[in-house]
Amino acid sequence: MSTRFRATRSTVTERAASRRGGFPLFVAGGQYALAMRWSQLFVPTLRDAPADAEAASHRLLIRGGFIRQLHSGHYTMLPLGWKVHEKVADIVREEMNAIGGQEFLFPAMHPKSLWEASGRWTTMGDEMFRLQDRSGTDVGLAMTHEEAFAQMALEVNSWRALPQIWYQLQWKFRDEPRPKAGLLRVREFVMKDAYSLDIDDAGLDESFDKHHGAYLRIFGRLGLDAMPVEASSGAMGGSGSIEFMVESPSGEDDVVRCPNCDYRANVERAASAVAPIDDDTPPDAPEKFATPGIRTIAALEEAGAPADRQIKTMVMVIDGAVTLALVRGDHQLNMQKLQDATGGVDIRPATPDETVKHLGAAPGSLGAVGVDAEIRIYADHALDGRTNMTTGANEDDFHWRGVDIARDISVTEWVDLREVSAGEPCISCGSTLEIVRCIEAGHIFKLGTRYAEAMGAHVLDAEGQKRTIVMGSYGIGIGRNMAAVAETHYDDKGLTWPVSVAPYEACITAMKVDDEATMIAATALYDELRGAGIDVILDDRDARAGVKFADSELIGIPHRITIGPRGLKDGMVEHTVRSTMETSDVALDAVAALVTDAITAAR
RNA sequence: CGGGCAGUGGCGCAGGUUGGUAGCGCGCCUCGUUCGGGACGAGGAGGUCGUGGGUUCAAAUCCCGCCUGCCCGACCA
Numbered sequence: 046m047s048t049r050f051r052a053t054r055s056t057v058t059e060r061a062a063s064r065r066g067g068f069p070l071f072v073a074g075g076q077y078a079l080a081m082r083w084s085q086l087f088v089p090t091l092r093d094a095p096a097d098a099e100a101a102s103h104r105l106l107i108r109g110g111f112i113r114q115l116h117s118g119h120y121t122m123l124p125l126g127w128k129v130h131e132k133v134a135d136i137v138r139e140e141m142n143a144i145g146g147q148e149f150l151f152p153a154m155h156p157k158s159l160w161e162a163s164g165r166w167t168t169m170g171d172e173m174f175r176l177q178d179r180s181g182t183d184v185g186l187a188m189t190h191e192e193a194f195a196q197m198a199l200e201v202n203s204w205r206a207l208p209q210i211w212y213q214l215q216w217k218f219r220d221e222p223r224p225k226a227g228l229l230r231v232r233e234f235v236m237k238d239a240y241s242l243d244i245d246d247a248g249l250d251e252s253f254d255k256h257h258g259a260y261l262r263i264f265g266r267l268g269l270d271a272m273p274v275e276a277s278s279g280a281m282g283g284s285g286s287i288e289f290m291v292e293s294p295s296g297e298d299d300v301v302r303c304p305n306c307d308y309r310a311n312v313e314r315a316a317s318a319v320a321p322i323d324d325d326t327p328p329d330a331p332e333k334f335a336t337p338g339i340r341t342i343a344a345l346e347e348a349g350a351p352a353d354r355q356i357k358t359m360v361m362v363i364d365g366a367v368t369l370a371l372v373r374g375d376h377q378l379n380m381q382k383l384q385d386a387t388g389g390v391d392i393r394p395a396t397p398d399e400t401v402k403h404l405g406a407a408p409g410s411l412g413a414v415g416v417d418a419e420i421r422i423y424a425d426h427a428l429d430g431r432t433n434m435t436t437g438a439n440e441d442d443f444h445w446r447g448v449d450i451a452r453d454i455s456v457t458e459w460v461d462l463r464e465v466s467a468g469e470p471c472i473s474c475g476s477t478l479e480i481v482r483c484i485e486a487g488h489i490f491k492l493g494t495r496y497a498e499a500m501g502a503h504v505l506d507a508e509g510q511k512r513t514i515v516m517g518s519y520g521i522g523i524g525r526n527m528a529a530v531a532e533t534h535y536d537d538k539g540l541t542w543p544v545s546v547a548p549y550e551a552c553i554t555a556m557k558v559d560d561e562a563t564m565i566a567a568t569a570l571y572d573e574l575r576g577a578g579i580d581v582i583l584d585d586r587d588a589r590a591g592v593k594f595a596d597s598e599l600i601g602i603p604h605r606i607t608i609g610p611r612g613l614k615d616g617m618v619e620h621t622v623r624s625t626m627e628t629s630d631v632a633l634d635a636v637a638a639l640v641t642d643a644i645t646a647a648r
Numbered sequence: 649c650g651g652g653c654a655g656u657g658g659c660g661c662a663g664g665u666u667g668g669u670a671g672c673g674c675g676c677c678u679c680g681u682u683c684g685g686g687a688c689g690a691g692g693a694g695g696u697c698g699u700g701g702g703u704u705c706a707a708a709u710c711c712c713g714c715c716u717g718c719c720c721g722a723c724c725a
Contacts, residue, residue, distance in 0.1 A: 089658085091658090091659060091660095091674095091675085092659075092674060092686075093659055093674070094659085094660090095659070095660085095718095096654090096659090096660070096661085096718085097654085097718045098718090099718085099719075114717090116716080117716080172723075172724085188724090189725090217725075219723095219724070221723075221724075222722080222723065223719095223720095223722095223723085225718085225719080230724075230725090234725070235725095236725055288725095297723095297724080298724095380722070381723090392722095393722080484725095485724070486725075487725070488724085488725065520724095520725050521725065522724090524725090525725055526725085554684095556684055557683085588683095588686090589682095589684090589685080589686070589687070590683070590684045591683090591684085591685035591686040591687085592685085592686050593684095593686095594685050594686085595685070595686050596686090609684060610684095611684065612684095
C-alpha cells in the first residue's frame, strides 16, 4: 500500500470521525466487515416498482431496496436507505458546525403546556399528533421545536452569550392531510432544525445570512441545484423568509422565475408588473343593468365587459368572519397571500348558503358595492384607482357597470392578492416570467421575538436593560433532500447518486465467484480501497453478470470495477462511471489509485 | 376535507358484468445445463381473494357497511 493511500485514509477517517462525534462510520471495523460482501447484505431490489409509486424518487428508492412503506406517510429506512440518509445528515451537520452551530437533541414528545405557552396548541389544529399518557395528561408529538428551543434560551441570561446557533436532527411528526410521493411528503421524518439567538435585528440578519450561506453549501454538496426564493412565512410567523427550491416535476410548489434577472419568488409571494388599463370616461354614478343567466367572468365578457375591466368578488370566511377578497376579473386569488395579508389562521371559501345570507345573492352575481359595513373588504393592488368597472350587484341576474372603486366600494385594505401567471413581465426587469415546479428543500426565516416573548426568554444588554432574544428558524428535511437528490439524479437504468451521498462510493463486481484468481484480485482490491478510506462494496454474489450490473446501476454506485478472468489474464479490469456509463480498461494495479482519486475529488 | 381510483402469494397483474371454491409473469427453493448484460429445462414452496355482514345449495365474483392505500385540489422540511 502506498503512502498516498495512508494519507487519504487518515483524512477521511478523521473527517468521518468528526462528523459522527468520534464514532467512525466509514473505516474498517468488526461491524463494518460484515457489510463488505453483497451476498450478505439485505438489499431487496425489485424488477418492478409497486404500481402506486409515481414520482421517480419514490419508484427508484423502492426498487433499489432503500425504503419500504409501513403505512401512508411512514417509511422504513432499509440499510441502504439509512446509509444515504445519514450521509445527507452528516453533510448538514458539517456545514452547521462550520457556522458555529451546536448540536442538541430535544425530545419528540412534548407537554401540552409548552405549546399552550405560544398559543400553537390551538392554532396547529389537526396537523399535530396528540395523545394522552396513562395518567390522562395531554402530550403532543412535536412538528417543530421553536417553543422547546426558546424555553431552553431561558438559561441564556447575558448579551455576552449571544449570538448562539443551536440545532438538532430529530424526528418530526406532522399529521399531513395528504402524504405523497414516497419520501417527499411524509408524516414522520428527520428534520435538521436550527434556531439562532441574537440580541437584536442586526444580529439576526447576520445569523440569517450565515445560514443562507451554509444552506447553499449543503445543497451544493448534495448535488442539488437549489435556488433561494422569496417565500411566505406561513404558519410560523416572522418576516424574512427564503425557501431553497429544487426544480422537479414531483415538487409541490410553483416558483416564479425571471430568465433575465435574479428575481425568484414562490407564487405565494411573487409579484409581476401589471400593465395599466384604459378605463375610458367613467359615468358619474354606477348603473345597474340586467344580466339574465350570466354567472361567470367569461359570460360577462361576452356581454361586453372585458375581464380586465371586471371586479372578481370572492367570498371567504376568515376565522369565522365573512370577508370579501377582490381581484381583477382576469386575475386569480392566491389563498396564501390572502392569509398573509389578513393574518387569518383558518381560511376557507364561504358556502353558498353563507354567501346568500350575507350578500343576498348566489355566486355569479356578487360584488362589493354597498355591502354591509361589517364585512371586511380586501382589494388587490391591481384594482387601485380603477374606474368604470363591472361587478355583481348582489342581486341574481344583475350587475353594476361604471363602478369607481374609490367612490363606490369601501375597501378596508389594499393588499397583494393576485397570483402571478407565466408570461407576465418581471417586476424588476420586465422580462417574461416563467413558472417552474419545485421541491422545497429548505426554508429559513426570521422569527423575531414571537417565541422568545411567549416563553419569556430575555437577556440583559450591556446597559443592563432587559431585551427579548431575537430568533431565527432554519429547517432542512433530511429524507426529503435524499428524495430530491434521487429525483434529480437518475436515468433509465436507475439512480446516479453523487459521490457525496451514494450508498457506496465504489462497487467491485466479481464476474466469476468460483474463479480463484478473480476472487483473490477482487478481495485484494477491496482491501486496498478500504484502506484508502473508500466506501466500497464487493459484489460476490453467485449471480449472472447482467443481474449484478443491473443492480449496481439501479442502486446507483458511482464507480464500478469489473473483475473477471477475461481481463485478468492480461492484468486488466474494467472501470465504469455510473453517471456517464463510460467504461474503460484499466490495469489492475492502477485501478485503486484511479478510483480513489476520482472519489476523493468528488467528495 | 372535497373530487377520482384501487385492494387477489414478496412484486406486477388476469379472473368479476355471464356465482361452481383461484390463475399468469417476475421473484423464491431443489437438481441439471449454462453463465461478461436481468439464461434454459425439470421439479417444488407460497394465497383466510383488505375486512364485517347479507343474498344463495354455492361468493374473489352480486348487495350493504367499515378499513386501508394511491392520484388531483386546500397545508409544509
